[in-house]
Amino acid sequence: MTALLFRSLLWNEVKMTDKDRILTAEPQKGAALKRVLADGMAAAWPICLGYFPIGLAFGVIAQKSGLSPLEIGFMSLVVFAGSSQFIGVSMLAAGAGVLSIVATTFVVNIRHLLMSSALALHLDRPGRWWLTLFSYGVTDESFALNLARFHGDGWDWRRALVLNHTANATWIAATVIGGYGGELIPEGAFGMDFALTAMFLCLLVFQLRGRIHVVVALLAGGISVVLATVTPGNGYIIAAAVTAATAGLFLKRKRVPRTEGLP
Amino acid sequence: MRESYALIVIGMGLVTFLPRWLPLILLSRRRLPSWLIEWLDFIPAAILGALLAPSLMTSGDPRHLDIGRMDLFVALPTLIVALKTRSLAGTVVAGMALYWAAGKILAVIP
Numbered sequence: 001m002t003a004l005l006f007r008s009l010l011w012n013e014v015k016m017t018d019k020d021r022i023l024t025a026e027p028q029k030g031a032a033l034k035r036v037l038a039d040g041m042a043a044a045w046p047i048c049l050g051y052f053p054i055g056l057a058f059g060v061i062a063q064k065s066g067l068s069p070l071e072i073g074f075m076s077l078v079v080f081a082g083s084s085q086f087i088g089v090s091m092l093a094a095g096a097g098v099l100s101i102v103a104t105t106f107v108v109n110i111r112h113l114l115m116s117s118a119l120a121l122h123l124d125r126p127g128r129w130w131l132t133l134f135s136y137g138v139t140d141e142s143f144a145l146n147l148a149r150f151h152g153d154g155w156d157w158r159r160a161l162v163l164n165h166t167a168n169a170t171w172i173a174a175t176v177i178g179g180y181g182g183e184l185i186p187e188g189a190f191g192m193d194f195a196l197t198a199m200f201l202c203l204l205v206f207q208l209r210g211r212i213h214v215v216v217a218l219l220a221g222g223i224s225v226v227l228a229t230v231t232p233g234n235g236y237i238i239a240a241a242v243t244a245a246t247a248g249l250f251l252k253r254k255r256v257p258r259t260e261g262l263p
Numbered sequence: 264m265r266e267s268y269a270l271i272v273i274g275m276g277l278v279t280f281l282p283r284w285l286p287l288i289l290l291s292r293r294r295l296p297s298w299l300i301e302w303l304d305f306i307p308a309a310i311l312g313a314l315l316a317p318s319l320m321t322s323g324d325p326r327h328l329d330i331g332r333m334d335l336f337v338a339l340p341t342l343i344v345a346l347k348t349r350s351l352a353g354t355v356v357a358g359m360a361l362y363w364a365a366g367k368i369l370a371v372i373p
Contacts, residue, residue, distance in 0.1 A: 046355045071264050071272075078276035088275055098271050106278035111310075113282040118306040120290035131291060135284040140314060147307045148351075191363030194337060197318065198358025201338060202345040204311040205354075213308045220309040221316030228317035228326050240313040245305035252301060 040162025043149065047141045047163075048170040050196030054082055055171050059178015061086070065093035069179035076172040081139065083234065084108040085175075111238045115143040122150040126157045137164025141196060148206040212248050212255075220244035333369060337362045 055076070062072045067089070079085055084105040091101045116138050123131060134157065142164045149155035149163075208214050220240045227236035295303075319338050322329040341358040348354065 046351060049355065049359075067268075068264075071268060074264060074269070075272045075275070078272050079279050081279045084275065084279060088271070092268075092271070098267070098274060101271055102274035102278055105275040106282075109279045110282050112279075113286055114306055114310060116283050116286035117290055118303045120287050121295070121300060121303055123287060123291045126291075128288060131287045132284060135287045136280060138283040138287075140310075144307060144311060191359035191361070191366070194334070194341075194358050194362035195355055197315070197334065197338065198341050198345075198355045198362075199351065200311055200315050201342050201358070202349075202351050202354035204308065204315065205342070205345040205349065207308040207311060213305065216305045217308040217312035220312030224313035225316045225320050225328065228321050229328055232325060236317065237310065237313045241306060241309035244309040244312065245302055248305040248309070249298060249302045253298075 036156075036158045037162055039154075040159040041166045043145065043159065044142075044163045044166035044170075046195060046199040047145060047167040049192060050141065050199060051082075051167060051171045052174045053192045054196075055174025056178035058082070058085055058089070059175040059180070062089045062175070063179040065089055067092075067179065069176050072179040073172055073176040076175040079105070080136065080168055080171060081105075081109050082171070108234055111140075111234070111241075112138055112143075114238060114241060115140070118147060119143060122147070123157050123160075126161075130157070130161065134161050134164060137161070137168050139164075139167065141199070142167050144200060144203040148203045151206070151209075212252050215251065216244045216248035219247055333362070333365050337365050 058076075059069075059072055062075075062085075063069070067075075075085055075088070079088070087104060087108060088101055091104065116135060119138065123134065126134065142160075146155075146160045146163060149160070204217060208217065220243075223243055224236050224240035227239055315338075317326065319332065319335045320330055321327060322332060337358065340361055341354060344357040345354040
């Protein structure tokens with residue numbers, strides 16, 4: 001198991017070999033399951049690296065606003081959404097009511113509609129219960145990483161599910177540790193604060209599969225910067241993404257005349 | 264655990280879960296029109312652009328344009344590493360090292 005994990009870590013980028021395919025196809029279910037777990041957990045490491053400092057910071061802030069480690073862990077388990085947890089705790093500390101906290105959380109997380117829609121294209125195998133379990137783990141980070149993986153070989157919904165829940169477990173653990181005394185860990189250690197940004201940059205590069213994708217990403221970036229500076233909240237993410245993707249669709253349809261039905 | 268706290272958290276959990284769950288249940292295993300598939304294909308690049316750009320180029324509350332941030336200066340070489348190596352591991356490690364080094368250098372410069 002350890003050797004497997006280590007190998008997967010080292011060869012993270014390497015595509016599945018024929019040997020692996022035979023391995024997963026053979027009837028020894030135990031070995032195949034171990035491999036799925038190892039692949040999913042190993043692939044999750046950039047997310048875990050990034051979640052750790054943010055989770056610690058959340059735990060510290062939550063503890064300072066009067067929550068116990070148990071209450072912190074409960075929120076991380078039930079909600080599992082970084083930015084809305086920060087907002088929720090600050091609203092709690094300010095004495096906001098249930099409805100306003102829940103409504104704000106909804107608005108903050110509505111962008112996941114888009115991510116789950118894009119993921120749905122790649123998730124036609126699992127049944128409803130597995131989809132439900134999977135959907136609980138959809139975050140900005142797991143969405144971006146899983147989609148990049150789905151475009152390559154050797155990735156399936158089981159590995160994606162393990163990735164989601166590895167990230168989730170790390171988040172819960174980090175927030176609870178923060179609640180017990182995260183101040184003790186130096187701030188900004190080893191550039192960990194930049195881990196998620198670096199991961200997003202690389203995943204963006206993976207998504208640039210053509211000139212239109214570059215245009216879409218630049219357009220989304222430009223629109224989101226403008227919207228972010230003139231509007232409060234984080235509605236700018238979904239607004240910019242929808243606008244840019246729609247522009248991309250128009251560009252594509254205009255440039256490539258439809259040839260369906262032609263010989 | 265206080266009851267009111269548990270109630271708030273469960274409410275937050277529900278409204279977080281619904282937008283994650285509904286599209287997967289409604290859209291997976293369904294034949295989608297080709298325009299929707301093409302549109303959804305642009306969503307990852309669009310979301311990543313929309314997440315990254317403001318996090319690198321704005322700061323403060325309320326947010327304002329701020330293109331002098333260390334994050335942006337570190338993001339440029341990190342992006343080049345990503346383009347050249349196309350390696351997730353290499354990019355994350357290089358990005359962290361650059362960010363850490365930039366922080367040290369900025370701390371020394373008066």
